[in-house]
Amino acid sequence: MNKLKSVLKWFIVFTLIGLSFISTSSLHAQNTLLLSDEFNGTSLNTALWTFGTHPNNDAFAEVTGGILNVHSGHVIGSGGTVISQPSFILSEETLILEMRVATANLGAVWGFNSDRQNPARGWVYFGLPATGTLIADVGISGSHMQFDLSFIDVTVWHTYRIEATDTIVRFYVDNQLVATHTGVLPLNKPLFVDLDSTSWQGDEILYVDYVRLSQQPANVPPDCSNAAPSRNSLWPPNHQLVNIDILGITDTDNDPFIITINSIFQDEPTNGNGDGDTAPDGFGLGSSAASVRAERAGNGNGRVYHIGYTATDPAGASCSGEVFVRVNHNKKSEAIDDGPIYNSTQ
Template sequence: TVTARYVLAADCGTTLAGTAGTGSCGASNSVNVVIFPSAPAAPIVNSGFGPIIVTPPSTVSGFTIQYSFDDGATWGANTPPTNDNCTGYKIKTRYVTAAACGSIPSGTSSTIAACKESPATTRIVDQTAPINITVSANPSSLWPPNHKMKDIKVTMSAQDNCSATGAPICRVVSITSNEPINNDGSADGNTEVDWEIPTNPEGAEVWVKLRAERSGNGDGRVYTINVECTDAAGNTSQSSTTVTVAHNISGPGAGSSVKIGTTINMAGTFWDVAGNKHTAKWLVDGASVNGTVASEPVGTKNGTVKGSYKLATAGVYKLQMNITDQKGVTSYATTNGYDEAIVVAYDPNGGYTYGGKKYKSPKGAFPSQPNVAGDMTYGFQTNYYKGATNPKGETWFILNNGEFEFNALNFDYLVVNGAKAQFKGLGKMVRNGVEQSGIAFILTVIDGQLTGGGGADKIRMKIYNKSNGEVYYDSQAGASDADNPTTVVENNAAGDGVVVVNTNTTTTAARINTAVTATQVDVTPQTTYFDLKASPNPTTSHFTVKLESPNTKDPITMKVMDLSGKVIEIRKNLVAGQTFQLGTHYRPGMYFAELTQGDKRRIVKLVKQPD
C-alpha cells in the first residue's frame, strides 16, 4: 500500500529559524501496487517418454503458479496431457495473482511489471509399442536330423510411431521346442542342450544355434524363436518365428529284417516353406530309386514321400530320402527317428558264424564312463535251424573279469555276406552290479581268413536301449551300423577269433564290400541241436555235462578256456549223448567250453563259485 505527503525540509510541523508557522503536512489517499516476482527457471520434468511429471517452482506468498504445455498459448493447473507427442510438449510456468496476470485488484491500484513466463522445457511422450515387427529364420527347415548343432540367422526389424526417438532395438529373448529336450522313449537321441542364444542377442541379425533333432514319434520338432523389440521410450512388442525339423524316414522301421526277394515300401516326411514344389528320390545303399511326393507341405503340415525297392541280395542296406525343390536345392534324411535308416535282407540258407577271444575295448566305448577301457572277452555262435523264423545261438561279452557283462540268447536276424556277418537281438546287461533285461545289440564281425577279410579278424559290438536309442556300449562309437568293424581280435594266431561260414556262394561275392547283413544257414536239419548242457551252472563243486548233437558218427572235441583265453583242458574223441563231470579242480571264476564237431562250433559259459 503506497501513500504520499508534502513536507518541509525540517519535517512535518517543524518551525524554521526566523519563521513561524502552524499546521502539519497531510497525507494523500493510499493506493495498492502489485510487484510481480521474476520469471521461474525452466520447469524440471521427469526423464523418459512416459507420463509427464512437472516439479513446481518455489512458492511466492500471494501468488499462484500456472502451467502451460503448449509454449504459453494456454495456461492452467499442473495437469499434463497424456497423448503421445513425438516432437515434444513445450512446458512453461509463471506466477499470477488471484485475479490474473497484470489485472487491477479491487480499489485503486496499479502494477509494476507483469507476470513473466519461464523458459520452455521440451518433453516427448511416447507410450505406443513398436509396430510392424518382422522376424525370419534362415534356414527355416533343418535337415538332416543328425543331432548336430546348426547355425540359424535370425533377421529382425520393427517400426515406431516416434521416429525422432530412433528405430526400436530387437533381441532374441528365448527359444522353445514343442518336444522335450530329452524325449525319453521317443528316440530323439537324448542330447542336450538343443539351442544356444549368443551373449549379445540384439541387432538386425542375430545368429543362434539349434540342434537338428526330432522325436521318432509325432510330426517333427518345431523350434519357436521368441523376439522382443523395444523403442527408446521402453515400450516393447513381441513376435516369433519357427524352425522345423521334419525330415524323417518313417518306413520301413529302422533295422527291419526281411527275406531276400522282398519288396520294401519306403515312406518319409519333410517340410519346406509354402509355395515350393518338390520331387523325390530314394538311395538304397547308393542305388538311386525314383520316389513319389504324395503330398506337399501345407502350412505347418508335413509333406509325404513314398517309394519301393526289391531287395534281391542279402545285405544291410542304408536308406536315404532326397527331396529336391523347383530351384534344384536338395534336402535329405538318413534316419528313422534317432536310428539310422537301415533295412536288413537275410538269406536263411546263406551261412553262420561263431568265434571267441578278446579285444581291447577303447576309451569312449561307454558313453557314461568315457575313461573306462580294458580287455573285452567274448564268445558267440549263431545260425538258422530248420524251420526257424529267427536264428538261434548265444553271445557273451565280459569286460575286465566281470566289470561289465552282456549275454544274449534272442536274435532278430543273421546276415552273412562274404567275409562279413552281422546279427542283432536282445539280451541282458550287468553294469555296476545292476542287471537290465531287454537290451538290444548289434554284433558285426569280419573273418580275416576269407577272401575280402583283410587278413585279420575284426569285431564291433554295439549295445543300446531299443526304446530311445541310448547307447550303453559301442566299440566303434559314432560309426554307422552298416560300417565295417575295425577293432582287431587279439591272441588270434589260429584265426578262430571270428569264423564266418558262407554256404551260399552266389551271394558271397555279390556284396563283399557292403555292410554286413545276415544270411542264415540251416546247419542242423534234425530237431536235435549241437550243444553242451551243464548242470548245475553256476556250481560250487563240479558240472555234470551232457553232449547233444544230431551227428552220432564224428568225434567231438571240447576245449575249456578261462577269461584270459588260457586253455584249461582239452578233451577229444567225445561222442553225442556222452555224460561226464567237469570242473572239480577249477578255481572259482568264469570259463568258456568250446565244442567242435566237423564244421560245427558251440561255446557255453561256465561259472564256478566259491564254496
C-alpha cells in the first residue's frame, strides 16, 4: 500500500509539472485568427473569397463534400483563381498559413500572392509548374528563389504550412521544415491567400480541404532589469562555497527561459593574504547557478563578486546582465567594490 501511495504521489507531481509546462507554453501561442475556412458549405463563401478567371475560359470553383475544387478550365495557359478578400502585409509578427491540399495540376499554386495585374508583385507559395514537381517559391518580380521539393508526392493529401515575417520565410510539409528563405522578400506588398489552378493539359483541379491563417505576436526577449542574486551578502567568511541563483528575471510572453552563468569575477586576488589560499573561488560557468566562496582578504576592504549571466527563451531571444555578491570585511562595514579585476574561476 505504501508503495502504491508513493507511485501515486510521484504521478501527481509529474502530472502537475506537465500541466504547468503546457500552460506556460500555450500562453505565448495566443495567435490571432485572420482567416479560416473548412469549406463545409455548398458553395464558395464570398465573404472570404473571390473567384477569377479569363473571360473566355470555363474555369470554376465548387465546394463538395467539405472540399474546395478549383477547376482550371480548358483554355491552355489560363485558369481559375480563388483569392482571399482581405490582404496581409509581412511584418515582425509571424503570418502562419496552413492548408491541406492535393493536386495533380501542373499549374497549381497555393500560398500568398499579390495582385497578378501589378508588374511589381510579390509572392510566397507552394507551386506545381509545368515540370510537374513541387517547388516552394518566394520573392518579387525580377528576383525570387525556388526550392526543389520534388520528393513530395502532391497527388496525395499533405498539410502545407508557410510561416512568414519581414525577415524570414519557412515552408513546412506535414510539420517537417522543407525550406527556409532569408533573402529578397515581398515587403510592403499586399498579399492575398491564393488557391490557383492553371490549365496546361485541359481542365485540371486543385483540391483544398481547409485553409487557416493566423498571426503570432513578435517574440519579446526575457527581461533582466530586476535580476538579483539569491544571496547578496555572505557571512561568515569561512571559505565555504555558497550556491547563488539568479532571481527576478521575467518574460512578457510567459515563455520558459534558461539562465546560463557566463562569467564570475572578483575585486580581490583568488589567493592572497588572509583569504585562506583556497583558489579558485568561483564555479558554475555554463550552468544555471554559480557557486562562490565565502571569503575575503583579512587586510582588505571586503570582497565583491561580479556574476555575469544570460537568460534565453526558446526562440533564442535573450537578455544579459550582472549581479553582485558581497563578502564584508566585518559585520559593520559593507564591502567596497573595486571592480571585476580577477577571474574567480582560475
